[in-house]
Amino acid sequence: MAENFEQHSDVSAADLARLTQEAQAEATPSTAKIIWSEFKADKPAMAALFIIVGFILFVMIGALFINTPKMMETNIMGYFNQPFTSDYWLGADSGGRSVAKQLIVGSRNSIGIAIGLTIISSTFGICWGLISGYFNGYIDWGMQRVYDFMMMLPMTMMIIVLVTIIPHYNSVTLTLIFSIFYWEGTSRLIRSRTLAESEKDYVSASRTSGTNHWKIIFREIMPNISSLIIVDCTLSFAENIGVETGLSYLGFGLPSQTPSLGTMIANANDPNNITQYWWTWLPAALEIIILCLSISYVGQVLRRAADASQRQGAAD
Amino acid sequence: MSLIEIKDLKVHYPIRTGFWNRITDSVRAVDGITFNIEAGETYGLVGESGSGKSTTGKSVVGLEKVTSGSIMYKGVDITKKANRTKLDYNQDVQMIFQDSLSSLNPRKRIEDIIAEPLRNFEHLSKDDEKLRVLQLLDIVGLDADALYKYPHQFSGGQRQRIGVARAVATNPKLIIADEPVSALDLSVQAQVLNFMKKIQREFGISYLFISHDLGVVRHMCNNIAIMNRGRLVEIGTREDIYNHPLHIYTKRLLAAIPETNVNQRAAHRASRLAVEKIYQEQQSKYYDENGEAFPLIQVSPTHAVALPENIAKQLASQEGEVQA
Numbered sequence A: 001m002a003e004n005f006e007q008h009s010d011v012s013a014a015d016l017a018r019l020t021q022e023a024q025a026e027a028t029p030s031t032a033k034i035i036w037s038e039f040k041a042d043k044p045a046m047a048a049l050f051i052i053v054g055f056i057l058f059v060m061i062g063a064l065f066i067n068t069p070k071m072m073e074t075n076i077m078g079y080f081n082q083p084f085t086s087d088y089w090l091g092a093d094s095g096g097r098s099v100a101k102q103l104i105v106g107s108r109n110s111i112g113i114a115i116g117l118t119i120i121s122s123t124f125g126i127c128w129g130l131i132s133g134y135f136n137g138y139i140d141w142g143m144q145r146v147y148d149f150m151m152m153l154p155m156t157m158m159i160i161v162l163v164t165i166i167p168h169y170n171s172v173t174l175t176l177i178f179s180i181f182y183w184e185g186t187s188r189l190i191r192s193r194t195l196a197e198s199e200k201d202y203v204s205a206s207r208t209s210g211t212n213h214w215k216i217i218f219r220e221i222m223p224n225i226s227s228l229i230i231v232d233c234t235l236s237f238a239e240n241i242g243v244e245t246g247l248s249y250l251g252f253g254l255p256s257q258t259p260s261l262g263t264m265i266a267n268a269n270d271p272n273n274i275t276q277y278w279w280t281w282l283p284a285a286l287e288i289i290i291l292c293l294s295i296s297y298v299g300q301v302l303r304r305a306a307d308a309s310q311r312q313g314a315a316d
Numbered sequence B: 001m002s003l004i005e006i007k008d009l010k011v012h013y014p015i016r017t018g019f020w021n022r023i024t025d026s027v028r029a030v031d032g033i034t035f036n037i038e039a040g041e042t043y044g045l046v047g048e049s050g051s052g053k054s055t056t057g058k059s060v061v062g063l064e065k066v067t068s069g070s071i072m073y074k075g076v077d078i079t080k081k082a083n084r085t086k087l088d089y090n091q092d093v094q095m096i097f098q099d100s101l102s103s104l105n106p107r108k109r110i111e112d113i114i115a116e117p118l119r120n121f122e123h124l125s126k127d128d129e130k131l132r133v134l135q136l137l138d139i140v141g142l143d144a145d146a147l148y149k150y151p152h153q154f155s156g157g158q159r160q161r162i163g164v165a166r167a168v169a170t171n172p173k174l175i176i177a178d179e180p181v182s183a184l185d186l187s188v189q190a191q192v193l194n195f196m197k198k199i200q201r202e203f204g205i206s207y208l209f210i211s212h213d214l215g216v217v218r219h220m221c222n223n224i225a226i227m228n229r230g231r232l233v234e235i236g237t238r239e240d241i242y243n244h245p246l247h248i249y250t251k252r253l254l255a256a257i258p259e260t261n262v263n264q265r266a267a268h269r270a271s272r273l274a275v276e277k278i279y280q281e282q283q284s285k286y287y288d289e290n291g292e293a294f295p296l297i298q299v300s301p302t303h304a305v306a307l308p309e310n311i312a313k314q315l316a317s318q319e320g321e322v323q324a
Helices: A002-008 A013-025 A031-041 A043-064 A099-135 A137-152 A155-165 A171-181 A184-197 A201-208 A213-224 A226-250 A261-269 A271-275 A282-306 B053-061 B081-087 B110-121 B126-139 B156-168 B186-203 B214-220 B238-243 B248-255 B262-281 B309-318
Strands: B004-017 B022-037 B042-046 B068-073 B093-096 B174-178 B206-211 B223-228 B231-237
Touching: A002 B126, A002 B186, A013 B126, A031 A043, A031 A282, A043 A099, A043 A282, A099 A137, A099 A171, A099 A184, A099 A213, A099 A226, A099 A261, A099 A282, A137 A184, A155 A171, A155 A226, A171 A226, A184 A213, A184 A226, A201 A213, A201 B093, A201 B110, A213 A226, A226 A261, A226 A282, A261 A271, A261 A282, B004 B053, B022 B053, B022 B223, B022 B231, B042 B053, B042 B214, B053 B093, B053 B174, B053 B206, B093 B156, B110 B126, B110 B156, B126 B156, B156 B186, B186 B206, B186 B214, B206 B214, B214 B238, B223 B238, B223 B248, B231 B238, B231 B248, B248 B262
Parallel strands: B042 B206, B042 B223, B093 B174, B174 B206
Antiparallel strands: B004 B022, B004 B068, B223 B231
16 A cells, blocks of 8 residues: 555655755744733733733742741731831731731632632533533533523532532632632633534534544534634633632631632622721732733733734744 | 445425424435446535535435435445445545635645545554645645645635545545536636546546536546536536436536637527526426426437426437437
8 A cells, every 4th residue: 555655756865865855944933932922012911921920920839938827817906007117018907917928828728719710611611511512412401401401500609508518628629619600701701612613524523533522523613613712711811710709798708718819809898998997908909900811911922822813923 | 336326315304383393394415316326426415505416415425314225335225324434435435615715624734635535544653644635735736845734725625625635645546526527617617627537547546526517527527417406407428418418407507618709609599598497488398297397208318308208309309319
């Protein structure tokens, strides 16, 4: 059989190295290079990337040097201390606890939960959507009924109930509880695109080429909806910061000894704090706004990089 | 023995209606067709859009679930998935798709696209595989620097040639060509068709050539089947179909071939209108009471038409054909 091809083509084993080299010279740049050139073309996004990476590294490392139980002890001498003093850079709250230190530890907790939640719920949602959309028929029907049932449950109430009945919950269990409910939107979105995508001819071509279903789903279809996945992941990351924050604000998130962005914003529950002691809640609020904006900037760049027709970076 | 024997193939899609989503009717995309493809020949399957020719092609390659009937290959019915897997059927039967852009995964490099069937069926070493891909690119007239590019960097004709290279990669015995050139402009059509012919000569491949373009079919095919509303209305050699068409549907298709001779414009128009008039007036003669084609009747050793026996004989003698 190989002889058959040898006969009708001038290319032989001797040319292999030379032709490979020629091809490599003409090769399209790798994905990492494309993403980098996209970032270079978009200065605000570049700044956003540095803000996110720098900030996350800062809080992750900074929190290691802070003794949280000691920090959370009430110190009557620091009662609503003014900000920008040598002891309290960002002032102190009603318990005399440093806002700056709480902000660092709280950000670590909130961002950690958001990252964990995004990874778990998106991975699950993407797999669910891809499998449901690709196989169609009975499998799709069954999986969509499970989805419908999950959608029917009142999410916030269920989370609050679960949080109250679990005796010793911490950020890990909280992340897992959130994950039970937050895969649904992603899965439906991915499924709808997969339905359209699996009708395309390249999927048929892969099937006639003898590729198995799982390889088609995860190696053929998934890369083709990667722009959607990236956008969805960045948006849900930004949203997930808000999820924990919102619940902690209501008092059902992390326990009160564990600082988080939500518990800090909850300071704004008190009208006194809003008017006089603005430093207790404003830094956390600003941080969330800046983080979410930065993430969506980065998400846009990633989306453009994944879709050749939207690119602004140097032509390849 | 023929390479592929298709017998009474039916593909029906259920129509579900009502509250309980019950099957109330079915769309008969392919409704009992029978023909054989010989080794090394190009078999043309012609019909208007919606006549079920693509569905037939997809059934033969194993992409479409068949309602009933059989497709025999090497003495095995390949409408069953287990038989296809056992034979490594798709190593021998491949497909070229109509839309060259959507049939190539936009996120994969050309090397990976062409090597995909090789990886699944032949398990070559890395170097052998790359060499084979380079040879295939050479055979379809593309340079080696295409190797690490993406499909969107090529023109339509080049992409379709990449599709041909992928189909040829495992050295198949039959290639289903589902309107391979209808999305290309005319100059590129000829180029791709000539590559397909060249490959057929060199590798002894059979084609099932699906098209609505009778000009292209005449250039490519020795045997032709005309399909209408899910059934075959006429089967014959190129000579039979183009010079002695019997069924009104075939005549209509032939009349629809554009003519560039301006001097005889009026004459062509008149003949087209005459055919159309016969079609409008004599539908009941050519189709049964449900508007479906009749069973095929042999009128010569190579020529069969879907008409009642007496009409078929009568028309055949009018056309001056030798009786079977």
